[in-house]
Amino acid sequence: MSKIDLAIQGYPSRPSIGSAARRSAKVWLCLMLIGADALALLVGFAMGLQVEQPGSVSGHAWSSLLGGMVVYAGVAFQNQAYNPRCLTSPTKSCRAALLSFAATALIFLLAVFSLKVTGRLPRFALSIGVISTVVVLISQRLLICHIVRRTCGDKLEAELVIVDGGTVPDECLGSDIIDAGTMALRSDLDDPYMLNRLGTILRHYDRVVISCTPDRKAEWAQVLKGANILGEIIVPEMSELGPLAVHDLGGTPTVVVSRGPLNLANRAKKRALDIALTVPVLIVLLPAMIAVAILIKLDSPGPVFFRQERMGRGNRIFHILKFRSMHVETSDSDGTQSTRRDDDRITRVGRVIRKTSIDELPQLINVLLGDMSLVGPRPHALGSKAGDELFWRVDRQYWHRHALKPGITGLAQIRGFRGATEHRHDIVNRLKADLEYLHGWSLLRDVGILARTAQVLVHRNAY
Known part of the structure; x- marks a missing residue:
């Protein structure tokens, strides 16, 4: 057995079933959002094409629509339109989708003018298609947000609370909790194997919150900065100061000390x-x-x-x-x-x-x-x-x-x-x-x- 195996033996390497399900659901919901956007583009522009050419649509029009969908997907991905936050925030979701669609339309128009084919554009069908697509796009985004918030709540993150000598707020009881003392888990910057053990546990979570004694907060902050995770430390006394880099865990103030550098x-x-x-x-x-x-x-x-x-x-x-x-x-x-x-x-x-x-x-x-x-x-x-x-x-x-x-x-x-x-x-x-x-x-x-x-x-x- 290797040193790594010994280091993590007897320690939780997987989150609870609820946290694992929540994390998996987030991935599938984001994929569903991508599919829903593609369907919205297809339905919206198909309506416009049917108005212009009832009963039949040329192969050239379908290929142009497919190209537009690919461009939109790339722009939307870059524009964070498939960020998990878009699953619970209607405003952010609709804004990201509209900006992505506007950028796609601009790219399409630039290509049309560059190729000098503006005279062959079915303007009426294009206008109907744009309006229909916007309506369908916004409608499906609002519907998805409504369904997700009713079934999953406002948060989809898998959260872990590590208690290292601190108190456990009642609001934390819905999250996965690890007692650092019982598990012999330490914020030891001189022990790579201890850090590997912690990293193995954290890889299954989106967010970790530390409840520790004041003398250990600085050390935990240093550990979390290299953990590639949204890491926070519970600091109840900070609530009166109102600093900008503060989040909360079910109403308990936390100070944000780390965040993965890449989205x-x-x-x-x-x-x-x-x-x-x-x-x-x-x-x-x-x-x-x-x-x-x-x-x-x-x-x-x-x-x-x-x-x-x-x-x-x-x-x-x-x-x-x-x-x-x-x-x-x-x-x-x-x-x-x-x-x-x-x-x-x-x-x-x-x-x-x-x-x-x-x-x-x-x-x-x-x-x-x-x-x-x-x-x-x-x-x-x-x-x-x-x-x-x-x-x-x-x-x-x-x-x-x-x-x-x-x-x-x-x-x-x-x-x-x-x-x-x-x-x-x-x-x-x-x-x-x-x-x-x-x-x-x-x-x-x-x-x-x-x-x-x-x-x-x-x-x-x-x-």
């Missing part, structure tokens, strides 16, 4: 970029990777791949894959000893593949599995040190970087911050770059980092 739409775009690039790159590089694997086997005895525990998104531990570049008997599974420029643990083939970053290629498999992304903060070994001090003890903000998936490359790497961490500033520089990336993420920035990575594949600090 659903941005996570989907980032994942789509990963898949779109990783699959063809793996296919193209497969012969070269096989050749490297053969050379590794011929050069020294042992496995082709080196697997090591690394800290991933939400402070959850995963196993990173690399081509083995060291002798098996001297490999450092915990990463406590940084690789030196003249390190005699490195094999002959290993020295070449490390210098050219070829040893990192198997991480494309981690990306495909969803453990990593192409771009993000580099995952570090649990025993990594800057000088003689563990990374997370140099700066407690180190845990914040785990709010995103770790990456094969990142902002720190293209700025030249790689190689051994012999001094404190070596990890501080990387951490600053990681936090800058975390707070300023954009898909365009990811593309730019990938383009610039080619310039640092061979680097003086790579050995």
